[in-house]
């Protein structure tokens with residue numbers, strides 16, 4: 280309820296959004312259940328949605344499942360899409376909500392909740408714990424391997440609570456504008472900015488620990 | 492401006508959304524403070540590294556979703572398409588049915604009944 284009010288307020292402040300002709304045509308075809316329009320939508324937005332969900336969950340298998348559900352939901356509920364926001368914004372809002380729901384669901388499962396991919400875990404040498412987790416890499420000039428850096432970043436993101444995680448993903452991974460982030464989350468710009476800064480600083484601290 | 496104030500403005504500074512006056516203050520502080528310059532370098536690197544975390548969907552993504560939709564809707568979800576003419580509009584099917592019924596009705600009404608002879 281509160282979220283709905285926030286969306287309404289955000290929309291009023293920014294004025295109504297007008298869809299482009301191409302966007303309108305594509306949505307119209309989607310509403311007619313045109314299979315080709317569906318293919319186009321998935322090709323256009325598949326990577327964006329997958330990135331968001333994967334970075335939220337940190338687990339490829341779960342991410343594939345949730346990302347698929349996002350597009351199935353989009354297709355099932357597109358009749359309710361009235362074009363008040365950009366289609367991509369609407370789509371990413373669904374992706375964000377479904378990611379959060381899955382995180383909640385996984386955290387309630389006692390056995391394997393919220394696991395991070397094996398591939399994203401720091402490389403462990405036989406018998407010893409993952410060195411990058413506790414050891415420091417000597418000197419700031421040492422370049423981390425790309426895979427190692429990615430694993431470190433993913434763990435730093437995963438350590439954030441999901442609200443901060445979502446903001447940092449929307450802004451720095453997906454590179455969305457503050458307006459789009461506001462429409463997706465329903466948060467005012469000031470809140471987005473201050474939370475984003477906190478999240479970035481926390482990730483920076485993690486990165487510094489392992490690279491200084 | 493102290494270290495804390497300078498560093499709390501890093502996000503806006505990097506995003507280019509800091510008002511002119513504050514931006515100059517941060518720049519002044521940075522020019523005089525090596526500690527904050529080091530922090531800023533690291534901050535920039537963090538934001539840059541986050542930008543590299545984009546992840547492409549797997550190649551099987553689209554076929555997998557379509558298979559799911561097909562399976563759950565028992566193949567009824569996507570509108571059927573004719574190879575040459577696209578989708579047949581529902582109105583055409585109704586119209587064709589009405590015409591067929593009309594033709595049948597007229598044929599029954601006016602056709603010579605065969606095998607039926609008038610009573611003598």
Ligand SMILES: [Zn+2]
Nearest residue numbers: 493494524527
């Ligand atoms: Zn300083």
